[in-house]
Amino acid sequence: MSVYDEGVFQRGFGTFPLRGDELAGAVRSAIQIGYRAFDTAQWYGNEAELGAVLSEVKVPRDAFLVTTKVHPENMVAERFMPSVEQSLRDLRLDAIDVLLLHWPPGNDPIEPSLELLQKAHQLGHARHVGVSNYTTAMMRRAKAIMDVPLAANQVEFHPLLNQEKLLSASRETGIPLASYCSLARGEIFNYPVLKEIGTRHGKSAAQVALRWILQKGVTMNTMSTRPGNMAANFDVMDFTLDAKDMQAIDALTQANYRISNADVVSYAPTWD
Numbered sequence: 001m002s003v004y005d006e007g008v009f010q011r012g013f014g015t016f017p018l019r020g021d022e023l024a025g026a027v028r029s030a031i032q033i034g035y036r037a038f039d040t041a042q043w044y045g046n047e048a049e050l051g052a053v054l055s056e057v058k059v060p061r062d063a064f065l066v067t068t069k070v071h072p073e074n075m076v077a078e079r080f081m082p083s084v085e086q087s088l089r090d091l092r093l094d095a096i097d098v099l100l101l102h103w104p105p106g107n108d109p110i111e112p113s114l115e116l117l118q119k120a121h122q123l124g125h126a127r128h129v130g131v132s133n134y135t136t137a138m139m140r141r142a143k144a145i146m147d148v149p150l151a152a153n154q155v156e157f158h159p160l161l162n163q164e165k166l167l168s169a170s171r172e173t174g175i176p177l178a179s180y181c182s183l184a185r186g187e188i189f190n191y192p193v194l195k196e197i198g199t200r201h202g203k204s205a206a207q208v209a210l211r212w213i214l215q216k217g218v219t220m221n222t223m224s225t226r227p228g229n230m231a232a233n234f235d236v237m238d239f240t241l242d243a244k245d246m247q248a249i250d251a252l253t254q255a256n257y258r259i260s261n262a263d264v265v266s267y268a269p270t271w272d
């Protein structure tokens with residue numbers, strides 16, 4: 001059970017790479033559709049813009065769950081807390097709902113950044129803390145040294161990537177997984193089986209992929225600039241994939257299609 005399992009927070013709205021009017025328009029549409037969990041990061045450069053939109057809408061501010069992430073370059077003692085304090089000001093929050101470490105700090109040991117994260121929690125800067133892009137070994141190490149429970153390991157998770165090792169580490173450590181690139185940025189649409197399964201349920205291929213993620217016990221993040229797609233991605237709670245559907249989608253994970261490789265993000269660790 002994670003903070004993301006409460007109510008509508010299972011279905012998060014991601015904000016990368018949105019900025020300016022596009023971000024404001026997308027977030028307003030997402031709120032209207034029903035999204036209450038929003039995902040940003042220091043790296044995205046849009047925390048202040050997100051904070052402004054969330055403050056100006058009629059929905060009470062405490063109805064939202066805002067996740068942000070510390071930039072890997074800020075994971076040193078002199079920059080960590082000032083960067084979190086800047087995020088608080090930009091997001092117009094007294095405490096960040098969920099504060100994640102965005103990436104493991106390159107080849108450096110993970111312990112110092114985890115200690116700083118724990119300090120941010122102790123100082124009341126974050127209600128919940130977690131990590132992102134952690135391997136199974138890092139999850140186990142984090143579990144061993146942290147006094148505060150980790151609310152998430154946010155990782156690339158979609159039907160074209162086998163993440164069974166992370167799922168098993170999640171069960172073992174109690175650190176829940178949350179997804180990004182949940183539609184593999186559109187690559188899933190090249191696999192007709194998702195559409196075929198969707199037709200039987202009156203749902204689209206995207207909705208089937210997202211439902212598969214939720215039924216794996218993983219909470220999801222999606223991003224769209226189109227209200228139609230946002231609404232579809234939110235509308236995934238009224239059907240269930242049976243064991244045969246789940247197995248057919250599991251088979252797609254053999255594609256081993258991964259977006260977050262080291263050639264895309266230099267911080268990417270050696271994945272499991």
Ligand SMILES: NC(=O)c1ccc[n+]([C@@H]2O[C@H](COP(=O)([O-])OP(=O)(O)OC[C@H]3O[C@@H](n4cnc5c(N)ncnc54)[C@H](OP(=O)(O)O)[C@@H]3O)[C@@H](O)[C@H]2O)c1
Pocket residue numbers: 013014015016017039040102132133154155179180181182183184185186206207221222223224225226229230232233
């Ligand atoms: N922790 C990390 O390191 C990390 C890394 C990457 C992303 N993230 C977070 O995760 C969020 C989601 O990931 P993502 O945006 O990279 O990948 P994604 O959700 O797999 O793909 C987003 C793309 O899919 C399209 N799309 C969305 N819904 C659709 C639908 N129902 N049908 C057809 N196309 C659809 C969108 O285009 P349209 O605008 O045309 O709908 C958009 O271009 C990000 O916004 C970010 O907040 C975190």
